[in-house]
Amino acid sequence: MTAAEVVVVGATAAGVCAAVAAAEHGAQVVLLAEGRHLGGMVSGGLGYTDVGDVRVLGGHAARFRRDVAAHYGVPVGRYAGPEPHVAEGIMRRWLEEAGVEVVLDAPVDGVERDGTRVTAVRTASGERVGAGVVVDASYEGDVLALAGVTTRVGREDRALHGERFAGRREIAPGRHSMPWGVSPFRDDASGEREGALIAQLAPGPMAEVGAGDGNVMSYGYRLCLTSGPDRIPFTEPDGYDPAYWELGRRYLAAGGADEPAGRWLGLEPNLPGGKCDANSLGPVSLSVLDGSARGWAEGSREQRADIAAHHARHALSFLWFLSSDPAVPRGIRDELARWGFAPDEFADTGHLPHQLYVREARRMVGEFVLTEHELRAGEVPGDTIALGSYHLDIREVQRSFITAWEHPDPRSHVVNEGYLSVRVPAYGIPYRALLPRAEEATNVLAAVCVSASHVAFSSVRMEPQYQMLGQAAGTAAALAVRGAGEVHAVDVGVLREALAGDGAVLRVV
Structure with a gap:
């Protein structure tokens, strides 16, 4: 031993x-x-x-x-x-x-x-x-x-600690939000006729605003890419399903076509050696919002492996969708062609990172629970052992839909829920x-x-x-x-x- x-x-x-x-x-x-x-x-x-x-x-x-x-x-x-x-x-x-x-x-x-x-x-x-x-x-x-x-x-429920930003968030516009007019229904792009949902939506209805629902921030892979001559080009992944990206096509039709490639992936050489840390910057991204992250924290190793594989498929198919799908504007496809995987990073894992970005899993309920109240007040207690300063940064939690009951034709619209960014001292x-x-x-x-x-x-x-x-x-x-x-x-x-x-x-x- x-x-x-x-x-x-x-x-x-x-x-x-x-x-x-x-x-x-x-x-x-x-x-x-x-x-x-x-x-x-x-x-x-x-x-x-x-x-x-x-x-x-x-x-x-x-x-x-x-x-x-x-x-x-x-x-x-x-x-x-x-x-x-x-x-x-x-x-x-x-x-x-x-x-x-x-x-x-x-x-x-x-x-x-x-x-x-x-x-x-x-x-x-x-x-x-x-x-x-x-x-x-x-x-x-x-x-x-x-x-x-x-x-x-x-x-948690908003009432548990009396936190303003706890629980399910209100739906609000923003750079991480879906534009109005993206139908959630597979067989009806207008959103008027209910039916089976397109891929990448969470199952079940959202909780009431402010309610604790047990959902966690979405996960994803942060990719290390390069535009250097030795880059490894993006290729069609095994089992690629074009239907999985119907969400992307509808987003493009609703205004996403006006966004540059950088707003989809964060393509800028922000690392040494001309490499980039590809991030999730828009409403359709490397982050997976279908609720699958919820099973990670308390899942078995086998269940976590399945969740990680799902996120890996999402990342690889996202790159291929942006690189090849006819619905994607030529400018975005051309920009993706300039980039590829960095050959000297993650070679033993197929150039995908060895770590899934687990933004949040379990949290201890210990002798003292730190809440938004202490952060927003800038409290520095006597037993402080480190200082924090980054803003409240809740990434999107789930993708669902809401119905606008408007005369004469009620329509349902895809929404991303959960994002929040609030500065703290x-x-x-x-x-x-x-x-x-x-x-x-x-x-x-x-x-x-x-x-x-x-x-x-x-x-x-x-x-x-x-x-x-x-x-x-x-x-x-x-x-x-x-x-x-x-x-x-x-x-x-x-x-x-x-x-x-x-x-x-x-x-x-």
């Missing part, structure tokens, strides 16, 4: 930072990676990283920015992020320098408990890893759930948000699926903040193992002093 003082589950950027921080503070550390890659979304396609106010980025988040700049020989901040393979290389070096034992291909599927303590985690291969303190740095919060920690998936993320309830688990910390509402999490979820949360969790874990191994007993003053000594920014200047 392997054993370690600190076991970090999940080789996301938060997991890497947690493992490195714990090791640098003297703990023996094992990092369990679900697959063969390190860095999560930071090395998995999310190169052009949202940061908010750079002045609040400290610790390992700032260190990462410095290392990126040093790699390319440019000033800090010249690039919002590196090429994916460079990001993974930096994180691999950090782990090696810190002396962290990394175990690849080690998804966790069980834990052993003694009262409120997790004494060991078990991998799918049957390996047992004894643990003093466990940091759950996965995007899914699997260890939290296995340990009996209360978690929540999806949107810099705010503090308290240590309490990393802690499960003491009666549930006393040696477990959350570094990603922290205790926050859906609305608050939409800001917390940015990767630089995950890096800082991971560093805080790893540092706290190392401090805990010096004592009785109980994370609730960590002296927050000592923790904050240690973080500040490592470059963390803990107050708003």
